[in-house]
Amino acid sequence: MKVKMQIRxxxxxxGDFKALMDINMDIERKKVTALIGPSGCGKxxxxxxxxxxxxxxxxxxxxxxxxLDGEDIYxxxxxxxxxRKKVGMVFQKPNPFPKSIYENIVYGPKRHGIRNKKQLxxxxxxxxxxxxxxxxxxxxxNKSAWELSGGQQQRLCIARAIAMEPEVILxxxxxxxxxxxxxxxxxxxxxxxxxxxxxxxVTHSMQQAARISDNTAFFLMGELVEFGPTSTIFxxxxxxxxxxxxxxRFG
Amino acid sequence: xxxxxxxxxxxxxxKSDILRxxxxxxxxxxxxxxxxxxxxxxxxxxxxxxxITLFSESVLFFQHIPILDFLTGTKWTPLFKxxxxxxxxxxxxxFLIVIFSSIISIPIGLLSAIYLSEYAHKKVRKIVKPVIEVxxxxxxxxxxxxALNTITPFIRKIFPEASIYNALSASIAVGVMTIPMVLSLSxxxxxxxxxxxxxxxYALGLTKLEVVYGVVIPAAFSGIVASFILAxxxxxxxxxxxxxxxxxxxxLTLNPLESIQTMTGFIVQISQGDVVQGSIEAQSLFAxxxxxxxxxxxxxxxxxxxxxxxxEDY
Numbered sequence: 001m002k003v004k005m006q007i008r009x010x011x012x013x014x015g016d017f018k019a020l021m022d023i024n025m026d027i028e029r030k031k032v033t034a035l036i037g038p039s040g041c042g043k044x045x046x047x048x049x050x051x052x053x054x055x056x057x058x059x060x061x062x063x064x065x066x067x068l069d070g071e072d073i074y075x076x077x078x079x080x081x082x083x084r085k086k087v088g089m090v091f092q093k094p095n096p097f098p099k100s101i102y103e104n105i106v107y108g109p110k111r112h113g114i115r116n117k118k119q120l121x122x123x124x125x126x127x128x129x130x131x132x133x134x135x136x137x138x139x140x141x142n143k144s145a146w147e148l149s150g151g152q153q154q155r156l157c158i159a160r161a162i163a164m165e166p167e168v169i170l171x172x173x174x175x176x177x178x179x180x181x182x183x184x185x186x187x188x189x190x191x192x193x194x195x196x197x198x199x200x201x202v203t204h205s206m207q208q209a210a211r212i213s214d215n216t217a218f219f220l221m222g223e224l225v226e227f228g229p230t231s232t233i234f235x236x237x238x239x240x241x242x243x244x245x246x247x248x249r250f251g
Numbered sequence: 252x253x254x255x256x257x258x259x260x261x262x263x264x265x266k267s268d269i270l271r272x273x274x275x276x277x278x279x280x281x282x283x284x285x286x287x288x289x290x291x292x293x294x295x296x297x298x299x300x301x302x303i304t305l306f307s308e309s310v311l312f313f314q315h316i317p318i319l320d321f322l323t324g325t326k327w328t329p330l331f332k333x334x335x336x337x338x339x340x341x342x343x344x345x346f347l348i349v350i351f352s353s354i355i356s357i358p359i360g361l362l363s364a365i366y367l368s369e370y371a372h373k374k375v376r377k378i379v380k381p382v383i384e385v386x387x388x389x390x391x392x393x394x395x396x397x398a399l400n401t402i403t404p405f406i407r408k409i410f411p412e413a414s415i416y417n418a419l420s421a422s423i424a425v426g427v428m429t430i431p432m433v434l435s436l437s438x439x440x441x442x443x444x445x446x447x448x449x450x451x452x453y454a455l456g457l458t459k460l461e462v463v464y465g466v467v468i469p470a471a472f473s474g475i476v477a478s479f480i481l482a483x484x485x486x487x488x489x490x491x492x493x494x495x496x497x498x499x500x501x502x503l504t505l506n507p508l509e510s511i512q513t514m515t516g517f518i519v520q521i522s523q524g525d526v527v528q529g530s531i532e533a534q535s536l537f538a539x540x541x542x543x544x545x546x547x548x549x550x551x552x553x554x555x556x557x558x559x560x561x562x563e564d565y
Contacts, residue, residue, distance in 0.1 A: 108455035
């Protein structure tokens with residue numbers, strides 16, 4: 001099956017405020033899907049519905065369906081902890097735990113029952129290699145993760161997500177707090193990651209979306225204005241609003 | 252020529268005005284700085300003065316009673332003949348109060364802090380926290396009276412052998428009084444843990460409980476320990492409740508149902524009584540106070556060590 005996640009008639013409310021309106025979208029397997037749009041357009045809210053992070057916010061409501069491999073993630077049969085194991089997330093600001101580099105990686109696997117030291121060591125190496133961080137930190141795995149630079153911390157957070165062996169990785173503006181060099185490292189990493197994972201990334205940089213994504217979704221005021229292959233969106237957008245946004249007329 | 256001169260004069264006048272302003276500002280800054288330094292020094296000087304008084308009077312006491320006898324003696328009878336000055340009964344009294352009050356204040360305080368910070372709805376928190384903090388505002392004499400008149404009769408119903416004055420009753424009152432300290436401080440330090448850490452943990456598929464004990468509590472650990480130490484120090488120093496409800500019979504015992512005397516309780520007794528100034532009984536007060544000071548100081552140092560050793564920075 002080519003489609004990993006299907007979003008059907010999704011509405012989302014913060015109290016009385018309707019933040020997402022009738023979103024329909026197919027997220028392709030092992031592709032990078034970029035979500036763009038001006039601040040407050042609902043792209044972050046949308047990405048957080050995909051692993052039900054919005055459940056943590058009081059007084060919110062979801063309508064519609066989000067299917068992961070054909071199964072509705074909001075159905076009662078789904079345990080939200082299992083869902084988040086399959087759908088990992090990397091946040092805007094690097095948020096490693098105030099523990100060692102090693103502990104940061106094994107934290108999730110340990111909670112899900114892996115106790116074998118050798119197995120954990122393997123997970124650490126594999127995840128750090130996967131996040132292109134291994135060579136930089138292999139000699140100081142027991143040092144605090146907070147001693148790393150911002151870019152390294154963000155790659156550590158990616159490694160922490162990979163360690164759970166998820167199927168989908170959500171990234172909510174993962175480079176907005178980083179300098180250009182660290183940003184390009186993360187972008188290269190995303191290129192490699194899409195071989196194994198389905199990636200959804202929120203970005204406020206259109207250049208970034210154009211560089212790294214296969215599909216792009218343009219959000220405006222809670223609506224999905226246009227969704228399609230990145231090359232189409234950026235060269236021949238169908239909607240006037242998309243064209244205005246990508247040519248820099250607003251946003 | 253003339254025109255240019257006038258212009259220059261104006262310029263110079265402006266310049267000297269600015270300079271004067273800067274100078275006035277600098278003088279003001281200096282005055283403020285010295286004033287603040289002075290106020291800061293007042294509290295330092297007071298502490299030093301208290302320490303000198305304690306120390307010099309204790310030295311006089313220890314000229315009569317060897318310090319080793321004082322610290323290891325098991326009889327404390329300064330007001331009767333034969334006089335004994337072994338401080339262990341007072342220490343055991345204080346110890347009993349600390350243990351039993353902590354058994355009440357630490358679990359209740361910490362668990363309700365976890366509830367309020369992590370589980371309670373915003374509205375619940377807004378009402379419950381101030382209500383519990385009111386407990387901290389009740390004068391300790393009220394707690395003492397409450398212990399004597401309400402808790403003690405209740406205890407004696409369950410344990411008929413308990414004395415009218417007993418350590419347990421006072422401990423319960425001290426424990427209840429220190430709950431808000433543990434609660435408030437632990438809750439503040441848990442609330443201060445950035446939400447991004449919680450989200451990071453939830454995103455790994457952890458349950459709420461796992462997030463609380465795996466991420467929030469470790470990150471807030473230093474504040475939590477500080478709250479415990481504060482409650483314990485408060486229990487050590489608490490005076491009114493124990494003077495009222497715990498009795499005044501120094502006894503080397505670990506039985507909370509007996510009447511005891513704490514270090515602070517003894518100081519009250521001596522201060523109120525008709526003890527002659529300069530007598531050895533009066534000096535013993537300073538020795539006990541000195542010991543109390545040392546114990547509280549070590550508690551503070553210990554807490555600082557623990558906090559530095561185990562803290563997780565964020």
